[in-house]
Amino acid sequence: MGEDKETPERRRERLRQEELKRNPTGNVNDAFNRAKNGNLADLAGSLGWKxxxxLIFVIIIGFIVASVFLK
Incomplete structure (x- = not known):
């Protein structure tokens, strides 16, 4: 990968840092809400496709095991 290409994770982080520089006090409310509720996009970005x-495989297996034991 060349120096001019950036990964989506790095781009997200760069944009977040720029927003913090432009509006440091406005981000406080977002941070509290994110900590309370979680963010699926951040989860998906940090885990990657594998x-x-x-995670999907484990959830499906969990449902199958639960349905077998709860019959």
Whole structure:
């Protein structure tokens, strides 16, 4: 990958840092809400495609096991 190309994670982080520089006090409310509720986009971005695949697999297996034991 060349120096002029940036990954989506790096682009997201760069944009977040720029927003913090432009509006440091406005971000406080967003940070509190994100900490309370979580953010699916951040979860998906941090896990990557393999992590998301494993997470979906585990959820499906969990439903199958629960349905077998709850019959």
């Amino acid at each position: 992590g998301i695949g494993i």
